[in-house]
């Protein structure tokens with residue numbers, strides 16, 4: 084064998100070993116914390132606000148009426164299977180996370196729930212598909228995470244049994260590097276806007292991706308395409324770019340853009356059409372105060388401006 088062939092053979096051998104190692108390797112995980120979360124009316128209010136607004140858990144886990152614009156939630160936490168046309172790497176099901184002990188997570192300990200939410204590990208030690216935003220939720224403060232679990236414990240049981248998430252190779256293997264234990268105490272980030280943007284998954288939808296990974300230098304620049312049934316919507320550019328982003332939007336206009344959905348939601352929502360269909364959680368985020376939306380606005384205005392013209396409804 085000449086040196087080149089030897090080198091290639093060695094390289095392939097190492098690659099094979101590396102893949103073998105990854106397949107067999109367990110994710111980085113720690114035992115769940117031994118904790119019973121405290122509960123009080125104030126804690127449950129905070130947990131509910133985190134669940135319904137800040138983290139919009141029902142955006143994925145809710146049973147929602149997709150025939151109506153903004154897809155209002157019918158039953159909290161009952162679970163949802165993402166449609167095949169989204170092009171995800173396998174079957175992806177946002178689990179039933181209600182208090183039902185069989186179909187939901189009612190039999191889990193509080194520590195197991197905290198670990199799933201912030202560290203990405205299922206009850207049986209498996210890696211959760213990182214579309215479940217645990218890589219962001221690891222920054223959720225202890226106080227908030229515990230209030231969230233206290234609220235989850237009160238979600239009315241839903242009996243829906245859905246298929247489990249089953250991710251295709253090689254993503255099934257690569258994703259094992261996503262979970263990580265949360266160490267020490269976690270407090271809320273000093274910048275409230277940054278915290279809300281992280282918890283709200285703004286970047287997950289508004290930053291374009293290539294092969295599942297966010298494109299560097301294009302944070303919040305929009306362009307991600309969402310296909311749902313017969314509808315398509317594209318995430319807007321929310322960078323401070325003047326021509327193609329939110330550079331011309333004043334703070335007051337930004338706040339109004341969200342809060343106008345409060346009144347809108349009072350009347351029956353119209354049928355979803357090609358023109359109005361969206362996955363932007365307007366109903367959830369419309370419940371933020373002007374101060375909270377102002378903090379989000381200021382955080383976004385401090386990000387890099389990226390010129391990227393987006394047509395939100397390309398087919399209408």
Ligand code: HEC
Pocket residue numbers: 133134138139140141142143144175176177178179180188196199200205206210211212214215216231235247248284
């Ligand atoms: C962007 C979509 C999305 C959002 C938002 C989201 N989840 Fe998930 N979640 C998922 C998916 C998908 C799974 C299934 C992952 C898997 O099985 O590999 C999941 C799994 C879970 C699990 C594990 C359940 C099980 O049976 O293994 C828990 C607990 C959970 N989510 C709680 C939450 C909570 C609480 C929130 C809000 C703070 C939340 N999720 C927000 C998509 C989401």
Ligand code: HEC
Pocket residue numbers: 142279280283284285286287288289309316317318319320321328329340360361362363364368379395
């Ligand atoms: C599930 C995906 C998703 C998430 C999460 C999401 N967005 Fe959006 N957003 C969209 C889509 C799609 C649009 C374009 C359609 C529309 O306007 O409804 C949009 C539109 C917007 C617009 C309107 C821009 C304009 O010029 O009219 C703003 C502002 C915005 N999002 C801010 C945010 C912020 C802030 C967050 C996080 C707190 C966030 N979004 C989270 C999908 C998402």
